[in-house]
Amino acid sequence: MSSESSPRPLPLLRAMIDALDRELLQIMARRMSLVAEVAAYKRAHGLHIRDVTREREVLADRARHAEALGLPPGEIESIFRLLLRASRDQQAALRAEVAPDVAPLTVAIVGGSGGMGRVMARVFGDLGHRVLVVDLNTELRAEEAASLADVTIVSVPIDATDAVIRAVGPHVREDALLADVTSIKEAPVSAMLASTRGSVVGTHPMFGPSVHTLQGQRVVLCRARGDAWAEWLTQAFVARGLVVTETTPAAHDRAMSVVQVLTHFQTQVLGLTLARLGTPLPETLRFTSPAYLLELYVAARHFAQSPGLYGPIEMRNPRSADVTAAFEQAAAELSEIVTSGDQARFGAMFEEVRAFFGGFTAEALEQSSFLIDRIVERTETA
Incomplete structure (x- = not known):
């Protein structure tokens, strides 16, 4: 094989990649300096920080250019979403949406x-x-x-x-x-x-x-x-x-009985069940699927925090008793279906819940797949 076709040494290639990465950081810094000027303009003209139409145009444009360059458009879109979020943070820190004549209080x-x-x-x-x-x-x-x-x-x-x-x-x-x-x-x-x-x-x-x-x-x-x-x-x-x-306060507490009480309650049931089953956590992690790992992260994050925070949220909501009773009833019904081996009832249950979620299932599949991909990436490099 000729020397011209031989690959360059790995240390050299890595050094070249490091240099390009530093150039990327320099470009990002220049981008943020322009964002500071955007913040000043928005503040002077009374414009909102977030322009959803502009963001959609940017993401679509960058994805098209990425695809033309042979880059994965989905991954590039994710990178630019992070850049746009950083841009909004920068504009907020520079008080882009605060009128110059607003008196401090x-x-x-x-x-x-x-x-x-x-x-x-x-x-x-x-x-x-x-x-x-x-x-x-x-x-x-x-x-x-x-x-x-x-x-x-x-x-x-x-x-x-x-x-x-x-x-x-x-x-x-x-x-x-x-x-x-x-x-x-x-x-x-x-x-x-x-x-x-x-x-x-x-x-x-x-x-x-x-x-x-x-x-x-x-x-x-x-x-x-x-x-x-x-x-x-x-x-x-x-x-x-x-x-x-x-x-309204009443509508808030009614919604929180689902958004917080039900969510926290089912996470606590999962955690308590895992703790009492007797199967060591490291043993399950050897066989973990991304979905199981995601559930574990949510549960472990929950129990890493203060019971003094979560207890009152659940105990003081005026509708907590109704929500926990509904959970217990659903759990008992599902337990009966599973232990009896009744596939027909199991399928009917699936159809009932799927109908409740409706068109939200498409968004759920897309967003959860994104989260799972990110989790797999991070665990691979851990």
């Missing part, structure tokens, strides 16, 4: 040293507001902070929420706002309305404090008193990239 975060309290402090601090952090370890007392603040946000454990609201509520000025970030809404909103003459808004961030980005994360908002403050709070959340869903 004083925002007190009661429970500001906790996980969600720190998130709220970052949200309003990034928007240029003066943030007062109040917690058990601060000299500043909650009542004092509430009397000084334009906005007081209660971010404490559910079990303490009502008592803290009733303590700080009377100190909130009539022209100010009292809000909370609790996972249930009917009881806290009622307590806020009863304890203050100021405006009242109930909120529930549908994410935990460990999220890598606020972009696209959902927060539920319940207007209770004072539309002007509700609009202000909505604009603040949107300016930081959050998606706001408005509802």
